[in-house]
Amino acid sequence: MGQKEMVELMKNQIGAVAEMALIFFRATIAAGATMEEALKLTQAYLAAMIHGNNKDPQQDGTAAE
Numbered sequence: 363m364g365q366k367e368m369v370e371l372m373k374n375q376i377g378a379v380a381e382m383a384l385i386f387f388r389a390t391i392a393a394g395a396t397m398e399e400a401l402k403l404t405q406a407y408l409a410a411m412i413h414g415n416n417k418d419p420q421q422d423g424t425a426a427e
Contacts, residue, residue, distance in 0.1 A: 383408055 363371075386407050390400040 379408070379411060382411070 387404045390403050
């Protein structure tokens with residue numbers, strides 16, 4: 363895949379995440395959250411989407427030895 367195609371794919375993926383965040387934001391407002399609460403929740407949602415679970419399995423002590 364060429365660089366141009368990769369850039370287009372990345373733009374599409376960023377757009378999809380932005381749309382999901384907007385839907386999440388609007389849903390929190392519809393559920394009765396204040397604007398500040400909705401913003402904080404959406405920030406947390408985006409952080410979870412971007413960073414995910416970066417935990418190293420060997421750090422919990424559950425990895426096989």
